[in-house]
Amino acid sequence: MMVEEVLHRISEQAKRKRMSLPDHKTKIVCTIGPASRSREVLVRMIQAGMDVARLNLSHGSFDEHRETIRNIRAAADDAGLPVTILIDLPGPKIRIGDLAIEPLELHKGEVVTLTTAPAAGDPTRIPVEFEQFPQLVSEGSIIYLSDGFLQLRVNEVAGSDVRATVIVGGPLLSRKGMSIVGGGGVLAVSALTDRDRECIDFGLGEGLDTFSISFIERPEDILRAREHAARSGKTIKVISKIERQEALANIDGILRETDGVMIARGDLGVQIPIEEVPAVQKRIIQKANILGRPVITATQMLMSMTDNIRPTRAEVTDVANAILDGTDAVMLSEETSIGKYPVETVAMMAKIARSTEEKRSSIGPGCNLLGYFRQGKGREKITVNDVVSLNVIEALDALNIRFVLTPTRSGITPRNISRFKPEAWVLAFTRNPSTAKFLAFSYGVRPFLIRSEKEYWHGAILDAIRDWGLIEPGERVVLTEGVSPGREGTDSLIILTVD
Ligand SMILES: Nc1ncnc2c1ncn2[C@@H]1O[C@H](COP(=O)(O)OP(=O)(O)OP(=O)(O)O)[C@@H](O)[C@H]1O
Ligand SMILES: CC(=O)C(=O)O
Ligand SMILES: [K+]
Numbered sequence: 001m002m003v004e005e006v007l008h009r010i011s012e013q014a015k016r017k018r019m020s021l022p023d024h025k026t027k028i029v030c031t032i033g034p035a036s037r038s039r040e041v042l043v044r045m046i047q048a049g050m051d052v053a054r055l056n057l058s059h060g061s062f063d064e065h066r067e068t069i070r071n072i073r074a075a076a077d078d079a080g081l082p083v084t085i086l087i088d089l090p091g092p093k094i095r096i097g098d099l100a101i102e103p104l105e106l107h108k109g110e111v112v113t114l115t116t117a118p119a120a121g122d123p124t125r126i127p128v129e130f131e132q133f134p135q136l137v138s139e140g141s142i143i144y145l146s147d148g149f150l151q152l153r154v155n156e157v158a159g160s161d162v163r164a165t166v167i168v169g170g171p172l173l174s175r176k177g178m179s180i181v182g183g184g185g186v187l188a189v190s191a192l193t194d195r196d197r198e199c200i201d202f203g204l205g206e207g208l209d210t211f212s213i214s215f216i217e218r219p220e221d222i223l224r225a226r227e228h229a230a231r232s233g234k235t236i237k238v239i240s241k242i243e244r245q246e247a248l249a250n251i252d253g254i255l256r257e258t259d260g261v262m263i264a265r266g267d268l269g270v271q272i273p274i275e276e277v278p279a280v281q282k283r284i285i286q287k288a289n290i291l292g293r294p295v296i297t298a299t300q301m302l303m304s305m306t307d308n309i310r311p312t313r314a315e316v317t318d319v320a321n322a323i324l325d326g327t328d329a330v331m332l333s334e335e336t337s338i339g340k341y342p343v344e345t346v347a348m349m350a351k352i353a354r355s356t357e358e359k360r361s362s363i364g365p366g367c368n369l370l371g372y373f374r375q376g377k378g379r380e381k382i383t384v385n386d387v388v389s390l391n392v393i394e395a396l397d398a399l400n401i402r403f404v405l406t407p408t409r410s411g412i413t414p415r416n417i418s419r420f421k422p423e424a425w426v427l428a429f430t431r432n433p434s435t436a437k438f439l440a441f442s443y444g445v446r447p448f449l450i451r452s453e454k455e456y457w458h459g460a461i462l463d464a465i466r467d468w469g470l471i472e473p474g475e476r477v478v479l480t481e482g483v484s485p486g487r488e489g490t491d492s493l494i495i496l497t498v499d
């Protein structure tokens, strides 16, 4: 009965369309906003390759996001493809409020007033949604707006008003972020704010369990989020957004505690010298790969496609380089939330990913992860699971195998294989919906939800993939399994020839 049940479930997933896998393995995360929240656009984005829909709770109301969540679920059903929803928490970011006229054009040399007093309707005053703001700046402070695209220099502080001269002008939109350099004020707010807790409750209420925490400082910030969810009896998956200096100083502890990590280059590029971003990106990707944590490279990847149908060469190269560095996922922000070409941008991402992945082996690995584990430091701390994943990679290469089948509870086994960025697909079979959802962030992993007991998995899984037409008769596949009694996790691999 168990076997029938699993077959029924898997074939249900496959029946909608004859099972096919994408032509690329890099996962694509898209920020959903006014340009993309309709069911119709979402279906096309999913078909173009969107794996994860990101809702940035810094923007929009709970009601709006609730409707967007409904649309995403309906669109995923329409497309017959899985989509994971990521809730991005606002964090302690100082933002400007809603502008009376949008965009507000700031001109070089002009003097503007930023104010924490109600400024509604007065187009000459820019509201700031942070009461202590005037205390954080003083004459000479530099204020960066909108990820540093706009710059102001403070002339004077008068009560709740701050007057500043525009050094670098341009269009300003509502609710853009602000970053202050110089001024003596210290921003002493925890990475997990009260608003973040409300947003976690909102997400849990919508049946979601994957959250990204903005401006994480240290591992304790992750624990606070986990504890908050635990009060409602829930377990959550946390993606730590690395976007400030303190997080870089604590990166090893953060990576150990977190489920996944995002290189949030928008804020990071203002919080640290911008020229250090490329090296930081490579270092975080390497560390995340070693620990088998999925890593997302985010912000400005195809920025010019917000307005144009074609990206720049530099942007295409940036996406390709992040993939060669070993990123699991790439993310789109403005491009899909407010851009003119959300669907085309996703399709472009997918095209760059396919082409880059095809050439990865001839270009050579960005970081030598295999070497790390086979000699040097990785050798000392090696686990049984590490050894199994290394043996899987060896078998895939030596025998030219196209599929690894991994029954999994926590997702560790497919993630540990995926971190080597193999050419084979990792098909992960799990009974845990949360595990299946979170594997959407891992390179080259396709999760399937099953209901059967472990003993019945092998036959059922093989039957199902044969039915899908993914595997040719006579083809070899790798299957991982846990056989040690009383020990959790994978400790064995089998090389099976499909009849
Ligand atoms: N739900 C939304 N409603 C309206 N506009 C949105 C929404 N989500 C995103 N946007 C727009 O897209 C822009 C880019 O999105 P993004 O998620 O990068 O935000 P951000 O303001 O840079 O903040 P963060 O640092 O948290 O990412 C936002 O600044 C905003 O203008
Ligand atoms: C994504 C994000 O928060 C950033 O790039 O700053
Ligand atoms: K955010």
Ligand SMILES: [Mg+2]
Pocket: 214, 243, 264, 266, 267, 268
């Ligand atoms: Mg940010």
